[in-house]
Amino acid sequence: xxxxxxxxxxxxxxxxxxxxxRLLYDTNALPTDRVEELKAAxxxxxxxxxxxxxxxxxxxxxxxxxxxxxxxIKFKTQNRDYxxxxxxxxxxxxxxxxxxxxxxxAAALIVDxxxxxxxxxxxxxxxxxxxxxxxxxxxxxxMDLVEFSKERFDQLxxxxxxxxxxxxxxxxxxxxxVAKDGDNCANPSTRMQWYSGLTFLEALDQFTIKEKPTNxxxxxxxxxxxxxxxKRILVGRVEAGVLKSGQKxxxxxxxxxxxVKTIEVFGNEGKKEAEAGECIGITISDPLFIERGEIAxxxxxxxxxxxxxxxxxxxxxxxxxxxxxxxxxxxATQEASCRxxxxxxxxxxxFEVIEHDATQLCPTEIGRFxxxxxxxxxxxxxxxxxxxxxxxxxxxxxxxxxxxxxSKQDKA
Amino acid sequence: MTKLIILGMDGLEYDLVTKFGYKNLMQDHFGKTxxxxxxxxxxxxxxxxxxxxxxxxxxxxxxxxxWHAKMPIAQTFFANAKNPLALDVPGFTYINEQHDRExxxxxxxxxxxxxxxxxxxxxxxxxxxxxxxxxxxxxxxxEHDVIMAYFSVSDVIGHLSFGITPKxxxxxxxxxxxxxxxxxxxxxxxxxxxxxxxxxxxxFGDHTTYGFWSTNFDVQFKxxxxxxxFKTLIDAQLE
Numbered sequence: 001x002x003x004x005x006x007x008x009x010x011x012x013x014x015x016x017x018x019x020x021x022r023l024l025y026d027t028n029a030l031p032t033d034r035v036e037e038l039k040a041a042x043x044x045x046x047x048x049x050x051x052x053x054x055x056x057x058x059x060x061x062x063x064x065x066x067x068x069x070x071x072x073i074k075f076k077t078q079n080r081d082y083x084x085x086x087x088x089x090x091x092x093x094x095x096x097x098x099x100x101x102x103x104x105x106a107a108a109l110i111v112d113x114x115x116x117x118x119x120x121x122x123x124x125x126x127x128x129x130x131x132x133x134x135x136x137x138x139x140x141x142x143m144d145l146v147e148f149s150k151e152r153f154d155q156l157x158x159x160x161x162x163x164x165x166x167x168x169x170x171x172x173x174x175x176x177x178v179a180k181d182g183d184n185c186a187n188p189s190t191r192m193q194w195y196s197g198l199t200f201l202e203a204l205d206q207f208t209i210k211e212k213p214t215n216x217x218x219x220x221x222x223x224x225x226x227x228x229x230x231k232r233i234l235v236g237r238v239e240a241g242v243l244k245s246g247q248k249x250x251x252x253x254x255x256x257x258x259x260v261k262t263i264e265v266f267g268n269e270g271k272k273e274a275e276a277g278e279c280i281g282i283t284i285s286d287p288l289f290i291e292r293g294e295i296a297x298x299x300x301x302x303x304x305x306x307x308x309x310x311x312x313x314x315x316x317x318x319x320x321x322x323x324x325x326x327x328x329x330x331x332a333t334q335e336a337s338c339r340x341x342x343x344x345x346x347x348x349x350x351f352e353v354i355e356h357d358a359t360q361l362c363p364t365e366i367g368r369f370x371x372x373x374x375x376x377x378x379x380x381x382x383x384x385x386x387x388x389x390x391x392x393x394x395x396x397x398x399x400x401x402x403x404x405x406x407s408k409q410d411k412a
Numbered sequence: 413m414t415k416l417i418i419l420g421m422d423g424l425e426y427d428l429v430t431k432f433g434y435k436n437l438m439q440d441h442f443g444k445t446x447x448x449x450x451x452x453x454x455x456x457x458x459x460x461x462x463x464x465x466x467x468x469x470x471x472x473x474x475x476x477x478x479w480h481a482k483m484p485i486a487q488t489f490f491a492n493a494k495n496p497l498a499l500d501v502p503g504f505t506y507i508n509e510q511h512d513r514e515x516x517x518x519x520x521x522x523x524x525x526x527x528x529x530x531x532x533x534x535x536x537x538x539x540x541x542x543x544x545x546x547x548x549x550x551x552x553x554x555e556h557d558v559i560m561a562y563f564s565v566s567d568v569i570g571h572l573s574f575g576i577t578p579k580x581x582x583x584x585x586x587x588x589x590x591x592x593x594x595x596x597x598x599x600x601x602x603x604x605x606x607x608x609x610x611x612x613x614x615x616f617g618d619h620t621t622y623g624f625w626s627t628n629f630d631v632q633f634k635x636x637x638x639x640x641x642f643k644t645l646i647d648a649q650l651e
């Protein structure tokens with residue numbers, strides 16, 4: 001069964017933990033006996049079951065690596081499997097997304113119906129936009145606190161749509177929910193009969209799972225070169241497209257052409273093709289000197305070789321970035337020292353430029369960087385081939401920022 | 413008029429109170445108590461020592477059943493009060509029938525006899541609700557100058573569930589709400605104290621060798637012993 005990866009973001013007190021706990025409960029992803037025990041205890045104490053306590057407990061267990069995966073919470077519906085990418089804060093989420101550690105295909109933005117849209121809500125929406133996540137559902141939570149008012153829902157819906165419009169986005173669904181009681185989470189609410197739209201789970205079921213980029217032009221990043229007997233094997237990963245034996249390829253940025261002779265995979269002799277996501281070795285017809293960092297591409301569909309990279313960068317180091325700093329860009333297996341030609345500081349809530357010719361970027365800020373690598377680098381627009389559109393910046397040998405390519409220059 | 417309230421919370425764990433930030437339990441001044449003077453952190457002995465202002469360990473362990481020991485009021489800090497109320501206080505007004513049954517239930521559960529965790533919990537929670545009700549009723553009347561209410565829930569549930577954090581958190585929240593309600597109604601001195609804390613052994617819980625204390629008045633204590641509060645409580649009644 002396929003899995004949809006999604007993230008739930010929102011202001012710290014707007015009910016994220018409660019919603020996660022409720023989803024796990026409604027989809028029977030929690031141990032039944034434990035839930036029954038907690039429910040019985042709640043009844044005896046005359047209290048409501050606190051789903052957020054359950055979620056927090058799961059997070060603790062995860063941190064201790066006791067029972068479940070260290071970064072993800074899983075559940076399933078009749079239609080498919082789901083993974084909630086856990087993001088304790090937007091800093092961690094941005095860092096993971098930008099470095100490729102986790103990939104959300106959809107996002108749920110949770111808003112307290114009583115408190116309404118807050119600064120942090122706007123910031124999270126901006127982050128979703130920055131990361132190019134197009135499948136978004138907005139959950140207006142705690143509708144019980146506004147007496148299930150349709151007027152309040154309509155007011156917030158209009159407000160939400162307006163600020164998403166400024167980000168050039170439209171949420172697929174805006175749903176009134178009460179996470180603690182489960183209204184419109186997995187099951188339709190009987191307390192908001194004026195709402196005839198989808199429940200949260202139904203909305204998730206409508207989202208599509210990102211396909212492997214097999215229909216994109218071939219991009220194969222060389223990781224290393226090994227000599228095995230008489231063979232020189234170039235080991236790497238198919239980042240996009242399909243690589244076939246007998247195919248004409250160009251290595252960039254060195255611009256050397258050759259033909260794929262064989263595809264080498266341990267225990268799979270005679271493999272004829274490999275698709276995006278596969279790590280394989282290849283041999284080539286010509287005795288070329290190829291090294292780590294080269295990108296093999298289909299001859300007829302070359303990528304961009306950039307001498308200047310425009311990008312959005314999230315600075316997650318604890319130290320400030322100074323424009324004069326020399327940094328290293330790491331993109332797929334490519335690595336190059338760079339300088340920053342231009343730096344703009346961005347307001348992470350509105351995405352507006354707050355300082356045009358900045359000399360410094362502080363921890364957790366977003367900056368628009370124009371990077372000048374000391375040697376040409378193969379890049380792609382993040383929205384086209386993510387694997388070649390995202391990079392990590394290192395400062396003094398330590399990962400300090402994550403970036404995505406927003407436009408390309410200098411065609412090969 | 414009530415001048416002094418003591419909320420005795422058995423097994424209340426310092427680390428859990430501070431981790432979840434239960435501000436009403438923490439009050440203005442709070443910390444850990446030192447109970448290293450006792451050979452073992454046994455509840456009845458610790459509480460008896462607390463109300464007597466001196467260690468009762470030797471005396472009580474010499475008895476065949478120290479759980480049922482009852483001290484005369486003259487040996488306790490209640491002696492200085494005009495009309496004190498002690499609800500279920502171990503070593504003084506402890507409700508033997510309730511707590512004997514709790515211990516038997518725990519033994520049965522651990523031996524796999526015919527009792528579920530839900531049944532075990534239900535019995536404890538029902539008693540907790542009863543004490544809570546009696547306490548707030550007494551607070552409402554204002555007839556007692558000193559009230560001490562003993563809540564055993566965090567310890568008795570903790571023994572079988574301390575590793576089930578959501579359950580313990582719910583109990584601590586309930587205790588925090590008791591403290592909040594007291595603070596909202598009462599202008600006198602409030603001491604919240606535990607005999608010992610707890611740590612998890614899998615899903616179960618065991619006693620630590622320190623306790624928890626907090627006050628809404630300055631006691632200038634640093635790592636006090638459980639018996640150090642006696643003088644403070646006497647002084648508070650005399651003011």
